Amino acid sequence: MTDRQLSDRRLDEAIDRAVREMMNVEPRTDLRARVLAELGGPPARVSLWPRLAFAALTLAAAVTVLTIVQRPSDHPDAPQVASSLPAPIPSPQPAPGPTNPPIGGITSPPRMGSGSPSVSPGSSRPDPPPSNRRIGVQDRPIQAASIDTLAAPAVEGAESVERLRPIDPIGIDSLNPLGISTPDIVITPITVEQIDITPLPPRR
């Protein structure tokens, strides 16, 4: 038996000795004083980890909710999709041009679909349009905003500054995409032919 070969008994003794040494520890002598001091003091200190974790999760959830809620209001010009609303119906006559009076010399082009009747979600839906209707296309030309006049700046020495030339209006031809038409749907009743069933011969 070599030096490193131990009998089972010696190994058990070695394990016992190791465990005893691991457990042969003494508490601090002031344990009694510390316990008695805490008995008359405030309640035992509670670990802050669960509270911090809960607070962090709550904060993260609140930030997420706020981000989701505020996202539409951050982009007020973004088109709002309302799946329950019908598509804009073209007005029967073309828009006569700008309907709003110019403010401060600035004219704005008519907004697309401004002549369409507004439908509130709670109101009854209008009758469905004919099947060859065109969806979302306006025949009117789209006109960019134009500035007719500019107010002179009330600044001393402004006479020496050359007045800005009015900007020519920009005309954009209307788009003429292909109209989308849906074919009429015809429902024909299903006819079932009569089936003759001959009985099977009885089994033996």
Place this chain on the structure above:
Amino acid sequence: MPESTDCVTATEPREAGGAAPGPDPDLSLVRRAQAGDTDAFGELVERNRKAVFRAAVAALGSTTDADDVAQEAFVLAYRKLASFRGEAAFRTWLLAITWRKALDRRKSVGRWLRLTVSQADHDSAATNWIEHMPADRRSQEEDLAAQQLQQAIRRLIRTLPRKLRDALLLAGSGEYSYSQIGFILGVPVGTVKWRVSEARRVLKEKMAAVGHHYDG
């Protein structure tokens, strides 16, 4: 697997203050403490501080954490003292509180972080402790071999599954009876004995795997 209780070299823990029926030496002090006598509770702390502290060490492996847990356990025991009915010995009841506190600490994230950071320091401290051990009559070579073996066993004990390690350390400390350990761990006495035996078997296998052979 059948229960093995042939721990011939295992330390048989003393039975004083166990869950077994018998006079509880702490009972009179407990009654006085329940009546509001803090000095009596201080005496209970003095009597049981070593057992409480070592149970915490067995669960946590760190004297610093065990010191905190021992203090928290005594304070909690004082606040729950009115609910102590005497079904078990006061020490056993106190050790169960300590064990639950120690398990809470063992699961805490903060402790895990501290242990991870201080592991290198702990290892170097253990090495220094071995280097400063006083030499006895044996030769230096034998001392070195014995120290290396003890160090290897302690390292392997830390790698045992928790259930086996807890039972081995509590039983091997000589501080608690098997019935007390069963009460603390919430398992029957037979299970405690099997875990101790299994811990030894696993330890021997591990030692054989690292080169410490023995005659089975």
